[in-house]
Amino acid sequence: MKICVIGCGAIGAAIAREMEHLSNIDTVYLTDRSQECATRLQQKLAKVSYVPDIVPILNDIGLVVEAASQDAARYYVPLALSAGVDVLIMSVGVLHDEEFQADTHRLAKRKGAKVHVPSGAVGGIDALSAARLDEMDEVLLTTTKPPSAFGKNQYLASKGVVPSEIRVRTELFEGSAREAVKHFPQNINVAATIALAGIGFDKTKIRIVCDPQVKTNEHHLQARGRFGELDVVTRNVPSPRNPKTSYLAAMSAISAIKKITGSFWIGA
Ligand SMILES: NC(=O)c1ccc[n+]([C@@H]2O[C@H](COP(=O)([O-])OP(=O)(O)OC[C@H]3O[C@@H](n4cnc5c(N)ncnc54)[C@H](O)[C@@H]3O)[C@@H](O)[C@H]2O)c1
Known part of the structure; x- marks a missing residue:
């Protein structure tokens, strides 16, 4: 499967690195408003391919992973769902906006796509x-x-x-x-x-x-x-790259991608 990761910060970079070892993921398209950070990861990781715009690759991917910011979630989540592509949202705080949350539910249902929210930095x-x-x-x-x-x-x-x-x-x-x-x-x-x-x-x-x-x-x-x-x-x-983000949050995103793209799901 090909996936697209939005954001190459503490969480996005950890995801991109881990995808190198997942046999069922063959390409990780990566975008970030900082082109420098995305191209740096592309140089280091064989599966990563930097894209300045995700629209041209939407028909080619099975999952969009938002790991950037609430602004990014507001833009990329509806864009992916409109194309019928599943999304995983890390900036889950964006869903406290009830209008955005309702629009997201409606769009996902209409397009037959799924919205995944990982447990992130909290257990239970x-x-x-x-x-x-x-x-x-x-x-x-x-x-x-x-x-x-x-x-x-x-x-x-x-x-x-x-x-x-x-x-x-x-x-x-x-x-x-x-x-x-x-x-x-x-x-x-x-x-x-x-x-x-x-x-x-x-x-x-x-x-x-x-x-x-x-x-x-x-x-x-x-x-x-x-x-x-x-x-x-x-x-x-705290994550070594971003002290505001807990290390567990990045691991939770990776674990969620393994569940979504794999064939065995513990704790569903
Ligand atoms: N669900 C959870 O439990 C949990 C825990 C920690 C962090 N988070 C959230 O996950 C997101 C990513 O966290 P992080 O620590 O990796 O952040 P980070 O600051 O380390 O990296 C974010 C990256 O996204 C890029 N970015 C931001 N807005 C963008 C946009 N509109 N378009 C393209 N690129 C954009 C930035 O340039 C940066 O490289 C944040 O919103 C954070 O609040 C969620």
Whole structure:
């Protein structure tokens, strides 16, 4: 199969490198608004072929992998689906826009194409999406990060909070996933994936904690319902190429591509 990867950053480059070892993938078309980064990977990897525009190759591929940005998802997801090509979305935060989400569902259905959202940087998504088939009492995500992970955050600034001055474990936010996505855009992907897999953006509760003692980005997912209880902690090591991205997110994208293009699917 031929696939196309949008973005050659921490996640896209890891995908391109891993595809070299997958026998059922013969070509990885790669595009990025930075031509330099894409052509550099093309020189190093035998299966990679840089394309400045994906329109001419849409009839030739089985999957478009978006690993770039929400802007890229807004452009490439409808483009691929309109051509009947399946997509895998990493910038899943884009789906908090209900109009975009509804348009994506409609287009995929009309064209008979599939939209895949990997579990990304958080564990327990498989169990949560099964559990939500019956009544759920609560879905809560507690995300704990070191001060450096918050960078410049307008919401915190408006509250007079300076993360670099925090010396003890401090709760910075508690509210719905919809509000979390608005106030903490850097946390948007995990909150969005949990909201989509579970009970939606308004009912999913998010707690955001800053802890100067932690070195990892920790996501603690708790859910209660008729199925019983779920309690999953993921402590993420940052990706060496992009400290904002967890290493697990890149591995999750690769694992998803293996499932989609392979013949054996564990944890479906
Ligand atoms: N689902 C998850 O759990 C999860 C976890 C981490 C990151 N992400 C998301 O995945 C995406 C990629 O992450 P990353 O760490 O690889 O980012 P990165 O910044 O390392 O790389 C992104 C690459 O995409 C390119 N790009 C951005 N917008 C583009 C556009 N409109 N057209 C073409 N190229 C474009 C950039 O030039 C860059 O090379 C981000 O949106 C990030 O938020 C998702």
